[in-house]
Amino acid sequence: xxxxxxxxxxxxxxxxxxxxxxxxxxxxxxxxxxxxxxxxxxxxxxxxxxxxxxxxxxxxxxxxxxxxxxxxxxxxxxxxxxxxxxxxxxxxxxxxxxxxxxxxxxxxxxxxxxxxxxxxxxxxxxxxxxxxxxxxxxxxxxxxxxxxxxxxxxxxxxxxxxxxxxxxxxxxxxxxxxxxxxxxxxxxxxxxxxxxxxxxxxxxxxxxxxxxxxxxxxxxxxxxxxxxxxxxxxxxxxxxxxxxxxxxxxxxxxxxxxxxxxx
Amino acid sequence: xxxxxxxxxxxxxxxxxxxxxxxxxxxxxxxxxxxxxxxxxxxxxxxxxxxxxxxxxxxxxxxxxxxxxxxxxxxxxxxxxxxxxxxxxxxxxxxxxxxxxxxxxxxxxxxxxxxxxxxxxxxxxxxxxxxxxxxxxxxxxxxxxxxxxxxxxxxxxxxxxxxxxxxxxxxxxxxxxxxxxxxxxxxxxxxxxxxxxxxxxxxxxxxxxxxxxxxxxxxxxxxxxxxxxxxxxxxxxxxxxxxxxxxxxxxxxxxxxxxxxxxxxxxxxxxxxxxxxxxxxxxxxx
Numbered sequence: 001x002x003x004x005x006x007x008x009x010x011x012x013x014x015x016x017x018x019x020x021x022x023x024x025x026x027x028x029x030x031x032x033x034x035x036x037x038x039x040x041x042x043x044x045x046x047x048x049x050x051x052x053x054x055x056x057x058x059x060x061x062x063x064x065x066x067x068x069x070x071x072x073x074x075x076x077x078x079x080x081x082x083x084x085x086x087x088x089x090x091x092x093x094x095x096x097x098x099x100x101x102x103x104x105x106x107x108x109x110x111x112x113x114x115x116x117x118x119x120x121x122x123x124x125x126x127x128x129x130x131x132x133x134x135x136x137x138x139x140x141x142x143x144x145x146x147x148x149x150x151x152x153x154x155x156x157x158x159x160x161x162x163x164x165x166x167x168x169x170x171x172x173x174x175x176x177x178x179x180x181x182x183x184x185x186x187x188x189x190x191x192x193x194x195x196x197x198x199x200x201x202x203x204x205x206x207x208x209x210x211x212x213x214x215x216x217x218x219x220x221x222x223x224x225x226x227x228x229x230x231x232x233x234x235x236x237x238x239x240x241x242x243x244x245x246x247x248x249x250x251x252x253x254x255x256x257x258x259x260x261x262x263x
Numbered sequence: 264x265x266x267x268x269x270x271x272x273x274x275x276x277x278x279x280x281x282x283x284x285x286x287x288x289x290x291x292x293x294x295x296x297x298x299x300x301x302x303x304x305x306x307x308x309x310x311x312x313x314x315x316x317x318x319x320x321x322x323x324x325x326x327x328x329x330x331x332x333x334x335x336x337x338x339x340x341x342x343x344x345x346x347x348x349x350x351x352x353x354x355x356x357x358x359x360x361x362x363x364x365x366x367x368x369x370x371x372x373x374x375x376x377x378x379x380x381x382x383x384x385x386x387x388x389x390x391x392x393x394x395x396x397x398x399x400x401x402x403x404x405x406x407x408x409x410x411x412x413x414x415x416x417x418x419x420x421x422x423x424x425x426x427x428x429x430x431x432x433x434x435x436x437x438x439x440x441x442x443x444x445x446x447x448x449x450x451x452x453x454x455x456x457x458x459x460x461x462x463x464x465x466x467x468x469x470x471x472x473x474x475x476x477x478x479x480x481x482x483x484x485x486x487x488x489x490x491x492x493x494x495x496x497x498x499x500x501x502x503x504x505x506x507x508x509x510x511x512x513x514x515x516x517x518x519x520x521x522x523x524x525x526x527x528x529x530x531x532x533x534x535x536x537x538x539x540x541x542x543x544x545x546x547x548x549x
Contacts, residue, residue, distance in 0.1 A: 070448060086450075088448065088449075089445070089448045091441055091444075091445070093441055095439075095441045095442055097445075097460070097463065098544045098545045098546075099463045099464075099466070099543060099544055108449065112449055112450035112459070113450055140545055141545065142544075142545025156449065159449075160449060160450075
């Protein structure tokens with residue numbers, strides 16, 4: 001772990017608390033007879049520097065969970081504690097600002113955190129180099145491919161230097177090849193920088209490829225039904241037998257879950 | 264630079280394929296020509312049709328003069344001092360009225376977009392106001408302000424402000440929610456969220472509203488100058504009426520063309536601004 005990584009991980013660790021603690025959090029949309037329980041008393045912890053993948057069928061409230069941890073949405077009951085402050089959030093759509101250049105998008109995040117112009121420039125250059133987009137700093141988002149846009153979004157997310165990263169199916173819209181490369185990059189950047197990651201996906205192989213721990217959510221209402229540790233040594237490969245074995249196990253569980261709820 | 268070489272090398276996968284062939288260029292001159300020739304041909308056809316109607320003898324020459332005579336008359340008009348002062352008066356009114364309409368439209372648009380009660384109260388009224396032909400306001404405006412600059416300004420502002428307000432409202436309403444979420448997540452709050460996310464995201468729609476507002480302002484202004492004649496202060500719209508009274512078709516048509524051209528030139532400026540923003544925002548789809 002690099003010095004910077006240790007520092008980021010340490011910020012949460014020195015308080016002796018998990019990076020994220022979700023305690024019996026529920027989310028109900030609407031009220032009265034039309035109320036829909038999206039999440040039902042969910043409890044989840046993410047340790048500093050840990051990579052946790054949340055897997056579940058569609059409609060299990062995965063995105064709602066991330067929104068609540070990001071502080072964009074409040075739980076109906078229960079508590080959510082993120083001692084390191086608002087975590088950085090990354091979406092399936094890159095959600096880059098189209099009126100800014102690639103560098104401008106990263107720099108805006110730095111500007112909003114009070115960095116001076118020269119510092120912003122240097123930092124953005126460093127972050128874009130880290131996601132291998134140094135040559136594309138002056139381009140606009142619409143001139144990039146989907147995979148490149150997600151790398152910019154990743155650079156912007158890393159610019160916030162939060163001890164926790166939240167990722168909401170960030171590679172869901174990409175082709176398998178591009179996704180595979182981005183898995184490698186994410187793993188490398190996570191190891192270098194050391195944040196805790198809470199990564200939501202419906203792709204079981206992706207979870208087996210990336211996670212230290214996989215958490216399975218049930219559907220309607222979302223609830224933690226099962227979890228497993230993944231101890232495969234890193235760097236991993238998505239097509240390795242170990243990853244395939246873990247994916248198969250998670251798939252079996254997920255199928256049981258989907259069947260129980262009638263698909 | 265080592266980093267950059269590595270950057271290019273690591274740009275593999277389907278990214279590299281997608282970007283291949285993205286670069287294409289066309290000379291600027293060719294682009295201007297491609298954009299211009301259909302317009303030139305359309306204009307030529309219009310002039311020919313006009314000339315044919317004149318030759319057909321449908322109306323006597325002194326009522327419906329041909330394009331050549333009108334062209335010559337236009338040359339006469341635009342060199343006079345009266346024309347220069349008329350253009351100055353009209354443009355001053357246009358700029359003042361449009362600027363005031365922009366300020367009012369902006370404030371109104373933001374207020375309606377942000378405050379739920381105001382939206383319920385005023386949202387549909389703004390659209391209703393837009394359907395009201397602005398010339399229908401003049402009798403009231405003249406009673407309120409008599410035959411003064413105030414009457415003209417009143418109607419120009421009423422004509423343009425709703426369109427501008429609607430542009431602002433549409434812009435704020437259609438900011439993609441995910442951009443707002445990202446903006447908040449990266450630390451933009453309160454005014455900052457407006458400055459860095461909402462304002463730039465709604466700019467294309469705001470410019471479209473300004474463009475439409477200009478069209479309304481220009482129409483209202485011409486109607487106003489026909490109705491509200493202020494002594495010793497020639498204006499473009501008023502000159503139209505003067506030539507009509509003198510049964511001077513030649514100069515009337517020449518002046519109409521001037522009015523058309525002024526409107527078109529300013530509309531084209533907004534069009535260019537709009538296109539530049541769309542290109543920059545990546546909304547053109549190429």
